[in-house]
Amino acid sequence: MTEGRVPTGSEGVEMLRYGHTAMACRFEIAAFGRDRQYMVDAAEEAFRAVDRVEEELSVYRAASEISRINALAATRSVRVSPPVFRLIERALVLSGLTQGAFDITVGPLIRLWGFFEGRGRNPGQEETGQTLKLTGRERVLLDADDFSIRFDREGVEINLGGFGKGYAVDCAAETLLECGLREALVHAGTSTVRAVGAGPGGGGWRVGIRHPRRTGERWGEMTLVNESLSTSGDYEQFFEGGGRRFGHVLDPRTGWPADGTMSASVVTASAADSDALSTAAMVLGQKSFESLDFGGLPVRAVFITQGDIDEREIDYPA
């Protein structure tokens, strides 16, 4: 994903690459420093922060805060820790900023389309319409006085998904900073990466954007300085039917898979935000995304659409 060279003139500096499996993907930290064991200790501390995030946010952990909310919030208010409350609050703000294109309540729709089970199906308009009644940020009621959360009806659920993974990347990066590491890169899978510092040599971290149709190839590159990059693509999971390709990124407003964009990459300060915004960018497409008001949040985006790729070169997976 990035260049892993120690710059010349940096005697005693070495690069550490350290990995950890969490949230169903491989987290990796690349760091530069003079004390290898110190970097290992810091990386382990950062991964402990990731594990704590997974424990609190994963819908696959029965004891997580999100599981508790999903189990109980339709019948009563559920008190959560202030950090989780603020995270959910931020997710709802981002949902508003993106006019609903990013939505943490989209779970029932993803299930309807069979993407949780890894095999897609087209449910049709009626079922989709029914399920849409269970989604939308209006379904989630927050009480900031008591840090409690309630759903306005049965069947609503929240799933922080990639946003939670981005938040875990943020927590890991902040832990590295607290440990005094000034040059590091943290990524979760290959979809979200956060750069700490300006990279070896000080010219920024050069991070690749994958080719949406050619596995293992880069389509381009972006340079990050204390920023995060997230990429959302139609290649991650999809099915084909009726001569159409249905990607796993659903448009929460219509209940149908987003169409027209092969991949959207968004750069902003925090990895949680870049993760949410890349999903929204994928749903909205370039024109609509660029017309959004981000309220002063610096955002850069790169879109790859059908027109950007020479169709003869497209390497569809079997």
Added chain:
Amino acid sequence: MSEKSITRRDFLKGSAAAVATASAGRAMAQGTGSPASRRPSLVRAAIIGPGSQGTMLLGQAVKIPGVKFVAVCDIYDPHREKALKVAEGAEPYTDYRKMLERKDIDAVVIATPLYLHAPMTIDALNAGKHVFCEKMMAYTVDQAKAMGRAAKSTKKILQLGHQRHANEGYHHAYRMINQDKVCGKVTQIKAQWHRNGSWRRAIPDPAYEKLLNWRMYKEYSHGLMAELGSHQIDVVNWFLNAVPISVMAAGGIDYWKDGRSTYDNISVIFEYPNGVKCVYTSITTNEHEGYTEEFMGDQGTLIVNPDKGLLFREPKADSLVWAPLAHKDASKGKDAIILDAGATRKDREKSEGEAITSAKKNDYYEELVEFFDCVRTGKEPRCNPQVALNACVPCIMANKAAETGKKIKLTPKMYEI
């Protein structure tokens, strides 16, 4: 009075009370009790020492209905600031004594380095606060006893943080060993906490090395035995309804030559009454075995940790009536019964009846729910001063045995508060 009768009496009394309070605490936590219990009176709380463990505890405690954290105290700025994000609206302090002067604080969570547990706990109790103090109980046996006496004289709750007492799986395992006798006569225990790493926090400013890496230094901590081993000796004591009567050990700083003064590995043999032995190891160079407690009896072996329990029956043992109903798993080349399947059909039905709220819970959350429940009701917590002292004495003495190379006898008097 013989050693055996003292320890058995103390422990049986403790564990019977434990099961009763556990049910009450859970009913309240889940809002399944009376309408009054769903709206518990507000407990105002504070925390001293929100470092890594303390902030984690704080993160659980702030979720508990009817609990409000009004103050956080730490002398290390980054920890205090982080804690204020978890306990929004709380007032920050750097002097815990000043914080304890506040009359509106009912309860204090203490998660400071080991050597500070006793002075801070005693000050808090004397200031009229209920106290939840992290494990191990204290740096010295005398300090631990003084904490127990202070709780008694002030009539305040003192709960210690051996959170396995809040894990239903451990209660289930206790019943299987002691009531269902699934292992037959338990003769040997093997327990370990094996990690592969320095166990060191990365501290950017060397000035804070000892403040934050206090687990590495003998003047502040008893290292592996205190921070890890005490949890497991607590479980062995609990399950055997006994305490160790002697200890011998070997330890060293043999791999991490980084200036630490607490051991990076230790191997211990604890002798319990009736010839039962517990072999305990804690190392920092290999994590293959992780952390488990393994109870070996003439009819079977039960291996437990906070996430899972596995029962292996001996080849010569009769088959259990309920075994066909149990979930099974292949482990170590043998068929094991998974503990969470339930020892009886009744247990299984009960767990299904509890529906969604009986889903796996967080042990830290549950132990704190119990603590605040005890604060409101005056009930004795499961991990009370006596239970914690019983884990503290053998762990302190294990290090002493390793340092002196001598077998140390642990007398009943050592366990008396």
